Each structure stands twice: as C-alpha cells, then as structure tokens.
Amino acid sequence: xxxxxxxxxxxxxxxGTLSRNAYAFNNQAHVVFVDQPRYVGYSTGTxxxxxxxxxxxxxxxxxxxxxxxxxxxxxxxxxILASESYGGHYVPAWANxxxxxxxxxxxxxxxxxxxxxxxxxxxxxxxxxxxxFGAYARAQNLIPADVPMPKDDAQARTLVRKSLxxxxxxxxxxxxxxxxxxxxxxNYKPWSEWFERDDVKVALNVCGTAGHEAFGxxxxxxxxxxxxxxxxxxxxSGALGRALEAGLDISFYYGKQDTACNYVxxxxxxxxxxxxxxxxxxxxxxxxxxxxxxxxxxxVRSASGPSGATLHFFMVEGAGHMVPMDNGxxxxxxxxxxx
Numbered sequence: 001x002x003x004x005x006x007x008x009x010x011x012x013x014x015x016g017t018l019s020r021n022a023y024a025f026n027n028q029a030h031v032v033f034v035d036q037p038r039y040v041g042y043s044t045g046t047x048x049x050x051x052x053x054x055x056x057x058x059x060x061x062x063x064x065x066x067x068x069x070x071x072x073x074x075x076x077x078x079x080i081l082a083s084e085s086y087g088g089h090y091v092p093a094w095a096n097x098x099x100x101x102x103x104x105x106x107x108x109x110x111x112x113x114x115x116x117x118x119x120x121x122x123x124x125x126x127x128x129x130x131x132x133f134g135a136y137a138r139a140q141n142l143i144p145a146d147v148p149m150p151k152d153d154a155q156a157r158t159l160v161r162k163s164l165x166x167x168x169x170x171x172x173x174x175x176x177x178x179x180x181x182x183x184x185x186x187n188y189k190p191w192s193e194w195f196e197r198d199d200v201k202v203a204l205n206v207c208g209t210a211g212h213e214a215f216g217x218x219x220x221x222x223x224x225x226x227x228x229x230x231x232x233x234x235x236x237s238g239a240l241g242r243a244l245e246a247g248l249d250i251s252f253y254y255g256k257q258d259t260a261c262n263y264v265x266x267x268x269x270x271x272x273x274x275x276x277x278x279x280x281x282x283x284x285x286x287x288x289x290x291x292x293x294x295x296x297x298x299x300v301r302s303a304s305g306p307s308g309a310t311l312h313f314f315m316v317e318g319a320g321h322m323v324p325m326d327n328g329x330x331x332x333x334x335x336x337x338x339x
Contacts, residue, residue, distance in 0.1 A: 023328030028339050030077065034063060036090060040223045042195075044210040051227055053089045054234050057097030064098070064112055078115035080338060085261060085321065088122025089229065092239035099246055116249040116338035117240070120331070121261045121321050125237045125269045132265030133157065139264055140256070142173065160259075171260045172320025181218040188220040195221075241275035244309045251312040253334040255319030255326060256298070263315050270313055278305020290314060292329040302337065312337045 025031050035041030037050035038059060050056050068075055081098070083090045095117055102111045123129055134156040137143045143150070143159045150156035161167055169175035170185040182189030192215040194200060201211065214223050244250060252270060254263035271283045282303040290298040298316040305311075314334045319326035323334075 021328065023324070023332040025324070025332070025335055028332070028335055029080065030074065032067065034060065036060060036083075037225070037228075039213070040225075041214050041221075042201075042204065042206050042211040044207050049225055051225070052229050052232065052234075053093040053236075054097075056090060057093035057095075060094045061097045061101045061112070065101075065110060068110065068112075076113075078113050080116045080118060080335075081114070082118035082120075082335075083122070084120035085122060088119050088124040088261070089236055091117050091119050091122070092124065092236040092243070093234060095243045095248065096234075096239040099242060114248060116251070117243055118251045118253075118335060118338060120253050120323055120334075121255055121258050122252070122266070123261050124240065124266075125273045128237075128269045128273050129261065129265035132262060132268065133259070136259070136262035136264040140173075157259075168259065169320070171322070172255070172257050172326070173259050174257050174320070182220045184220045184222065189218075192216070192220060237269065237273040238275055244274065244276040244278065244305060244311060245307050247307045247309050249310045249312070249338040251314070251334045251338045253314035253316055253323050253331060255316050255321060255323045257317075257319060257326075258321040260321045267313065267315075270311070274311070276305050276309075276311075277307070278303060278309070278311065281305065282311050287315070290316070290330060290333065292333070297327060297330050300333075300337075310337075 035043035036059070037053075037056035038045050038047070039049050050059060064079070079098075081091050081094050083094075095114065098112050098114045102114070105111055131153060133153040134143075134150040137156050137160050138149065143156070143163050147159060150159055160173065164173065167177045169177045175186075177185045178187045180187055180189065182192055195211055195215040200206075213219065214221050240250060252266065254261070254266050256263055271279075282301070282305070285301050285303040287299040287301045289296055290300045297318065298314060300312060300314045302310055302312045312334065314330060314337075316323050316327050316330040319330065324331040
C-alpha cells in the first residue's frame, strides 16, 4: 500500500519517506509474500536447499496448507498465485502442485481454493521465448531497418548497444546499465542495506541472520542455488494449459521496454505453446487499447475457452522488467482482470 522513496544517507546508507501507492495490489486483494524457493530472501529452515521449481511447488503447497490452518478466518478466500521473471517457471510449477494436491486429497482433507494465476515478464517456455530478441529489437526499432536480421540473441544485443550508443540496462533498454557492488544492471545496494537494517528485520519478525546471504555484501538480493532446475524436464506450458482447462484464469503482463523477458517471445509462447481448448479462439482475438484515465498505455487481449477460464495478455508501454514499479496502473489492471 506504500511506496518507499529512497536516497543515500550518511551512516545508515539509506533513508527516505513513505507515500501512498494508488496502485498497490493490496488495494484489490489480501497479499501474502512468500520467499521462494526456501533460503532466498528472508526465508530460512533446517533442510537442504531446494534444487528445482517442481520441488518449490511442493513446498508451497505445504506452506499454504499451514497458512490456512494458522489463519482460518481467511479459509473462505480464493487464492491467486502470482510472480515475475523466473516466476514464469514458479507459477506453473506451483499451480501444478496445488492441482495435484486438490485431486489427490482425501474427501475429508482441505483443498486449496485456487482461482487464478498471474505472471509478469515471465520466462515460461525458453524453447519458444529464447532466440526472440532479434525480432523484439526489430519491433522496438532498436536496430536500423536496413541492417539484416541478427542470427542470434548475442548478435542482436551487440547491434542494440551500437544503435543506442550505450550499454543498456538488461531489464529496461531506456536506462544505462549500472556496475557496482550490489548492482545487477540496476543499483540494488540501497535496497539491500534497508533489508539488512535491524529495525526493519524486527518490524518484519525476521528470524536470526535470515536475509544476510541475500542482502549482505554485494549480493543484490541474489542467493546462489547451484544446479537449480538443471536437466529440467517439467512442462511449464503444459501446466498452464492444465490450469486453463481446470477453469483457472491467467493474466500475463509484459513491459514493452523489457529486454530480459521480451513481449515478442512471450506472445509467441502464449499463442503457440499453451495446450488448451481455447487456444485458437485466443490467438484469433485482436488486441484492444489499454487506457488509464483516457491515456493509451498499451494493449490487451482477452479470450475464454470451453472451461470458462479467460487468458489475458497485457502489453504495457512505459515499463521494463518490473511493470508494477514502472507502470503501476497497468499492473493493477492486470490483477483486476482476475480478482
């Protein structure tokens, strides 16, 4: 519900003021943030690190069952699973695990009231989305029209750097990439320092030294998980098709200035790789203007299948990899489509 406006500040390294976020997700729904897989962010535990998205999905089912037991007053509320970026893998794996649980649960056992899924700038199917950067760069006029189509993503990125005249931020080509301790194209160091503050950890009930691996030093919020999803054979597109056939609505949103998970490859993924009976109808449905207060801010396609589930795809202008940060109004509309 609040935005933190940050700046560098002497000894603490971070200070700022709070202001109301008109497009916060918790204006529309109760929000529970879960650090996944375990040991990332502030999460902690006693077992081994999770090594796959599929295992993370099973963990999430365990967490959700425990959460509903701990807070029975919320048992009547529907569940929406949402994530961004690599969340294009997490959300399908989570949803598949929840559907498995609900199908296999004994008659007197609790089921999880899953209603919908939301994925922002996600990598769902690398075999479809990978190799799309050249077409994306052409669509965004990031390479000259008289230059032949690049043969691969690496060549396309080289051409984009040359055309722009600077090394673009990996997640938003409008920005110059930053290099520093705590930088991964953005400068995450001030955010990391805030997450490491004692008063913040006390306020959030953080356990012991949890969070230090993710936010300490130059980690920039990243945790090393060697071998994660190595030799992965899980069908993420298939899991989303299963969700649609089970009647779950899905909302995709992609910032058009994102070069990490671009909208061109994502649209091809949604057009061609989701096995559901509404696929032909959805692909044939035209995009319509997406407006906020009368101003054009992108486009959206929505269509339903025989199960009654609706697939939404938001292409958002003025946004890179993190649409809720760059164009909160559009992200809020993507959530509103499935709440």
